[in-house]
Amino acid sequence: MSEPTTEKQQLTPAEFAATPGEHARLAEGALLRADGLVAGYIPGVNILSECNFFLNDGEIVGIIGPNGAGKSTLLKTLFGLVAVREGSVKLRGDTITSAEAHVLVTKGVGYVPQTQNVFPSLTIEENLEMGIYLRPKKFNERFDFVSELFPLLSDRRKVKAGALSGGERQMVAMGRALMMEPSVLLLDEPSAGLSPMFQDEVFIRCKKINAAGVSIIMVEQNARRCLQICDRGYVLDQGRNAYTDTGPALMNDPKVIELYLGTLAGSKEKK
Numbered sequence: 001m002s003e004p005t006t007e008k009q010q011l012t013p014a015e016f017a018a019t020p021g022e023h024a025r026l027a028e029g030a031l032l033r034a035d036g037l038v039a040g041y042i043p044g045v046n047i048l049s050e051c052n053f054f055l056n057d058g059e060i061v062g063i064i065g066p067n068g069a070g071k072s073t074l075l076k077t078l079f080g081l082v083a084v085r086e087g088s089v090k091l092r093g094d095t096i097t098s099a100e101a102h103v104l105v106t107k108g109v110g111y112v113p114q115t116q117n118v119f120p121s122l123t124i125e126e127n128l129e130m131g132i133y134l135r136p137k138k139f140n141e142r143f144d145f146v147s148e149l150f151p152l153l154s155d156r157r158k159v160k161a162g163a164l165s166g167g168e169r170q171m172v173a174m175g176r177a178l179m180m181e182p183s184v185l186l187l188d189e190p191s192a193g194l195s196p197m198f199q200d201e202v203f204i205r206c207k208k209i210n211a212a213g214v215s216i217i218m219v220e221q222n223a224r225r226c227l228q229i230c231d232r233g234y235v236l237d238q239g240r241n242a243y244t245d246t247g248p249a250l251m252n253d254p255k256v257i258e259l260y261l262g263t264l265a266g267s268k269e270k271k
């Protein structure tokens, strides 16, 4: 008679790490964690189904997966923009489930949506002022900080955001979110719609922002590039986490390659 197989034996390491039990163990002491999230837009239709997630202090964590998997919905749920039906979100151990966005901003969570993330009729400077309207006295100090990361923002501070390229707008949006000195930055597809050169620039800036002390959660379609810069990644499928591991481990996991990275795996050596 064969030995009974354990859950661990049946699953790959990346699948096992995504199980609720292992998540609960690994998420101990995390900066931000979500446990068993169920959330959706339309009554009776859940987009997230018992989704688990955590971010440690100092990490960049990427969320990848097929179209419609619920990646953006997860970010919106963490930022209180989609109501939580079940489960919880905690920041440094404090429950922030469904807290309103302006409350989360004061607690150190910044969010950059994928689209319509700047005020086009306002100048760069005015956009950044909007980012810190809750603490206007700190404007100069924070402006200096974000200008170090994005020199464009001070060089062209009087230019209207509507006159900027997509990549430049992305920098304004990220700069605005950084004005409130967040400890966690949620980025929804920051490289979407940008030319390859600007895409790369965005990933380089993310590394710099992270090096400046900001932990980052990034949803990305450019899965391979995202996993290259991330400490850890989650593969989301149908609203739940299917795999989680370090970026390199996910990039080399045969199942993740087959199901989610597709032909990108063939261009593995291209950096």
Ligand SMILES: Nc1ncnc2c1ncn2[C@@H]1O[C@H](COP(=O)(O)OP(=O)(O)OP(=O)(O)O)[C@@H](O)[C@H]1O
Binding pocket: 041, 042, 047, 065, 066, 067, 068, 069, 070, 071, 072, 073, 074, 221
């Ligand atoms: N405002 C909304 N109202 C109703 N359904 C929505 C809304 N936004 C998203 N959805 C649905 O939720 C599901 C998940 O969408 P979501 O944008 O989170 O996926 P995603 O993984 O980010 O996909 P993509 O990579 O294509 O952006 C999709 O079926 C989508 O149609």
